Amino acid sequence: HALRLSALHAAMMLTGAAAVAFALAPHVDEPVAATFLAFAPGGLAEMGLIALSLDMSVIYVTAHHVLRIVLAVSAAPPLARRIVP
DSSP: OHHHHHHHHHHHHHHHHHHHHHHHGGGSSSOHHHHHHHHSSSOHHHHHHHHHHTTOOHHHHHHHHHHHHHHHHHHHHHHHHHHOO
């Protein structure tokens, strides 16, 4: 059961990242692949290394992942206080 849920969650996250990448790529000065990598779920260091190895903008990918981490860390406490009184 856990394996199915994990696969479903991974598929949903990758589909969402692909949708965002295709929607944003025409508006930013980066290819779809780099935009996908910036929004794909994964670790900061790993995504930066993948961007480096594929000759993509490491700064673009890393900035998005750092922003994701900062937003998650800053938004989690207020949201947790609302969920658990």
